[in-house]
Amino acid sequence: MKDLNYPWISRQETLRRILERSQFQPRVEMIPVSEALDRITARDELSKNTLPNAPTSMLDGIALKSSNLDGGIPKTDHWQLGKDYIFSNTGVGIPEEFDTVVLIEDVNVNEKGKLSISCIPEKGKNIRPVGDMMKTGDVLVPAYVHLRSAHLGLLTAGGIDKVAVLEKPKVAILPTGNELVPAGTQPPRGKNVEYNGMMIKAQVESMGAEAKLYPITRDNPEDLIKVIENALAWADIVILNGGSSKGSDDRAIEVLESVGEVLVYEVAYGPGKHTTMTIAGHKPIVGTVGPTIGAEYAVDWYVAPLINKYLHQPTVKPRQLKVKLLKEIKAPMPFDFYARMEVKPIEGGFAAKQIGKSAPLVQQMMADAVLHIPGKVKAYAAGEMIEVELKCPIEWIERKVSHEF
Numbered sequence: 001m002k003d004l005n006y007p008w009i010s011r012q013e014t015l016r017r018i019l020e021r022s023q024f025q026p027r028v029e030m031i032p033v034s035e036a037l038d039r040i041t042a043r044d045e046l047s048k049n050t051l052p053n054a055p056t057s058m059l060d061g062i063a064l065k066s067s068n069l070d071g072g073i074p075k076t077d078h079w080q081l082g083k084d085y086i087f088s089n090t091g092v093g094i095p096e097e098f099d100t101v102v103l104i105e106d107v108n109v110n111e112k113g114k115l116s117i118s119c120i121p122e123k124g125k126n127i128r129p130v131g132d133m134m135k136t137g138d139v140l141v142p143a144y145v146h147l148r149s150a151h152l153g154l155l156t157a158g159g160i161d162k163v164a165v166l167e168k169p170k171v172a173i174l175p176t177g178n179e180l181v182p183a184g185t186q187p188p189r190g191k192n193v194e195y196n197g198m199m200i201k202a203q204v205e206s207m208g209a210e211a212k213l214y215p216i217t218r219d220n221p222e223d224l225i226k227v228i229e230n231a232l233a234w235a236d237i238v239i240l241n242g243g244s245s246k247g248s249d250d251r252a253i254e255v256l257e258s259v260g261e262v263l264v265y266e267v268a269y270g271p272g273k274h275t276t277m278t279i280a281g282h283k284p285i286v287g288t289v290g291p292t293i294g295a296e297y298a299v300d301w302y303v304a305p306l307i308n309k310y311l312h313q314p315t316v317k318p319r320q321l322k323v324k325l326l327k328e329i330k331a332p333m334p335f336d337f338y339a340r341m342e343v344k345p346i347e348g349g350f351a352a353k354q355i356g357k358s359a360p361l362v363q364q365m366m367a368d369a370v371l372h373i374p375g376k377v378k379a380y381a382a383g384e385m386i387e388v389e390l391k392c393p394i395e396w397i398e399r400k401v402s403h404e405f
Contacts (some may be wrong), residue, residue: 006265006266007265007266008266008267008268008273008335009264009265009266009267009268010267010268010269010336011267011268011269011301011336013264014264014267014275014277014302015301015302015305017263017264017277018263018264018277018279018284018286018302018306019305019306019309021263021279021282021284022237022279022282022283022284022306022309023282024169024236024282024309024310026042026166026167026169026310026311026312027166027167028042028043028164028165028166028167029164029165029167030162030163030164030165031162031163031165032161032162032163033152033155033156033160033161033162033163034152036147036152036155036163036165037147037148037149037152038146038147038148038208039146039147039163039165039166039168039208040144040145040146040147040165040166040208040311040312040313041141041142041143041144041145041147041163041164041165041166042143042144042164042165042166043143043164044139044141044142044143045139045140045141045142045155045158045160045163045164046136046137046138046139046140046158047134047135047136047137047138047139047140047158047159047160048136048158048159048160049134049136049157049158049159050130050131050134050135050136051131051132051133051134051157051158052091052093052128052129052130052131052132052133053093053130054093054094054096054130055093055094055096055099055127055128055129055130056091056092056093056094056127056128057088057089057090057091057092057094057101057126057127057128058090058101058126058127058128059090059101059103059104059126060088060089060090060103060104061087061088061101061102061103061104061106061107061126062085062086062087062088062101062102062104062107062115063085063086063087063088063094063095063098063099063100063101063102063127064084064085064098064100064101064102065084065097065098065099065100066099066100066123066124068084069100069120069123072120073117073118073119073120074117074120076114076115076116076117077114077115079115085098085115086098088101094127099123099124099127100121100122100123100124100125100126100127101121101125101126101127102117102119102120102121102126103119103121103126106118106119133157134157134158138158140154140155140158140160141154141155141163143312144166144311144312144313146313147163147165166310166311166312168208168209168210169208169209169210169236169237169306169307169310169311170209170210170212170234170235170236170237171204171209171210171211171212171235171236171237171238171239171303171307172211172212172214172231172232172234172235172237172238172239173197173200173201173204173211173212173213173214173239173241174214174217174227174228174231174238174239174240174241175194175196175197175213175214175215175216175217175241175242176216176217176218176219176224176240176241176242176243176252177194177216177218177219177242177243177290178218178219179191179192180192180193180194180216180242181193181194181216182194182215182216183195183197183198194216195292196241196242196288196290196292196295197213197214197241198213199292199295199296200213200239200241200288200295200299201213203296203299203300203303204239204299204303204307207303207304207307207308208307208311208313209237209307212231212234212235214227214231219243219251220251221251221254221255221258224243224251224252224255225255225258225259228240228255228256228259228280228285229259232259232280232281232283232285235283236283236310237283237284237286237303237306237307237310238280238283238284238285238286239285239286239287239288239299239303240252240256240276240285240286240287240288241287241288241289241290241295242288242289242290243255243287243290252276252287253265253276256276256278256285256287259278259280259285260278260279260280260281260285261278261279261280262276262277262278263277263278263279264276264277268335268336268375269333269335269336269337269338270294270332270333270335270336270337270338271289271291271293271294271297271337271338272288272289272291272293272294272295272297272298273289273294273335274287274289274294275287275288275289275294275297275298275302277302284306286298286299286302286303286306292361292364292365293340293364293365296365297338318389318390318391319389319390319394320387320388320389320390321343321350321369321387321388321390321394322349322350322385322386322387323341323343323349323350323351323352323369323385323386323387323388324346324349324350324351324352324383324384324385325351325352325353325380325381325382325383325384325385325386326351326352326353326382327353327354327382328379328380328381328382329354329371329373329379329380330378330379331373331375331377331378331379332357333375334375335375336372336373336374336375337372337373337375338370338371338372338373339354339355339370339371339373340354340355340359340364340367340369340370341353341354341355341367341368341369341370341371341388342354342355342367342368343368343369343388343390343397344397344400345397345398345400350397352368352369352371352386352388354371355367367391368390368391368392368396368397369388369389369390369391369392370388370389370391371386371388371389372389
């Protein structure tokens, strides 16, 4: 008979355990700069170019010789184009003897071609010297930087056409359950479509990982062990979805104990109480529950930090928002609970109400925010100001049409 008395582990301790025991050896690949958006640099990238490679004008105007400026605004009637001055355009190199640029708005050339200047800058003004932008050997982008569009432009300017990046971490997603049928299949009575896998795949890909969604594995220990071992051979992180509860067909715990060390059997919150953490060698296996909300939480809260550890990136905390609670919320569990919330703009701020557990999945998945209800809290009263964790940009909430919930 199964041991049903697993210790409950807090969200914070669960994350600490799996991060501490997971060890990654990130792989490196060379890719074209044109394909490197949102990738992570694997090393310092050094400039091959010195820019500018000649003195250049910082603005449109005329370039002249500072030796002609000793007496203030000079008499220019006799100046000759090419000898005493040249026209200079922004970013264009100029001969070294022309070492000062006058703004074009301060220059006038009359119909006879005679030049006059209304304002003289300081000597050497408006000239960008050699190497002012970058020099050969300068670090353009350090290691472990998340490449944005500006970085790609900088690398290109520095003569870099291929960049060393961390290979995306590989995440294997293993859906399990006798009650599941593949997506695209009409489920027979009593069966359900396997859709968590598609959601989880999209989640981990948005986190910067390469995802591989495996076919459904039935609740058979031998089959589960085989597919987990296959996934461990390919992946850096394995997600086992389903089978972690205590029903007669739920075999995940015994299987996980046979392939690795179970660090966390149950977490001290809901939804998702039967979330598990296992280490096999140095690779993490995150056991997510079958119910979709709990599975989504597990990927956001544990898989994302693991991917970030592989990529040497920080985990960004979701934005918090103060909202006025429209209806009382009673704590549904004796331990921490995460309630799905709908948020709308009101005069002077925002208001929110809970999306109940009995609400359709469509409504729950479209939640604007999540409210953490600590186990010691019995209820939040209507009208109380509470803080929620946003699941979408606040601008999406602000554009809502104000109406009654």
